[in-house]
Amino acid sequence: xxxxxxxxxxxxxxxxxxxxxxxxxxxxxxxxxxxxxxxxxxxxxxxxxxxxxxxxxxxxxxxxxxxxxxxxxxxxxxxxxxxxxxxxxxxxxxxxxxxxxxxxxxxxxxxxxxxxxxxxxxxxxxxxxxxxxxxxxxxxxxxxxxxxxxxx
Numbered sequence: 001x002x003x004x005x006x007x008x009x010x011x012x013x014x015x016x017x018x019x020x021x022x023x024x025x026x027x028x029x030x031x032x033x034x035x036x037x038x039x040x041x042x043x044x045x046x047x048x049x050x051x052x053x054x055x056x057x058x059x060x061x062x063x064x065x066x067x068x069x070x071x072x073x074x075x076x077x078x079x080x081x082x083x084x085x086x087x088x089x090x091x092x093x094x095x096x097x098x099x100x101x102x103x104x105x106x107x108x109x110x111x112x113x114x115x116x117x118x119x120x121x122x123x124x125x126x127x128x129x130x131x132x133x134x135x136x137x138x139x140x141x142x143x144x145x146x147x148x149x150x151x152x
Contacts, residue, residue: 007082009036010044011127014053014078018070018131019138024063033141044082051081070128076119078127088115 012034017025027045031038045064048054052067066073088111131137138144 003079004083006044007079009034009041010048010053010078010082011075011130013041013044013048013064014066014070014073014127015130015137016141017054017064017066018127019141020143021138024057024061024065026063029142047081048078051077053077053081066127070131071126073127074123075125075127075130076122079119079122086115 013030016030016033027038027041031041045054045056049056049064049067053073054064055067056062056064134140
């Protein structure tokens with residue numbers, strides 16, 4: 001299974017907001033930190049905002065912030081909001097009637113178990129875990145000067 005670019009950058013947006021000590025993060029700054037277009041990030045923000053993972057503040061001094069504490073946003077929350085399809089094989093699709101084994105296939109069962117394990121692992125990690133795992137994340141994202149980064 002491969003996660004989409006949208007999911008990848010959704011997690012990055014959330015990580016940026018979690019690492020940023022300012023009350024609001026600006027899309028332009030996030031786009032610059034990750035070297036992507038603002039338009040691309042705005043598209044990703046729509047499902048994040050709709051789901052409550054991100055809160056958007058409009059206006060000249062607006063920006064975005066986490067919709068809840070970083071330790072309360074699991075990677076599974078993000079994946080469920082940003083991925084459209086978890087079908088690992090044809091038999092996961094609604095119209096799997098072409099396969100004569102659809103009702104008694106061991107492959108289908110094994111793949112469902114694997115997907116469940118994948119979800120379980122994602123549920124174990126939060127955005128906060130990702131940010132805390134990298135003490136230099138603020139420097140890497142351009143949120144602070146190198147001299148203030150503790151030595152590893």
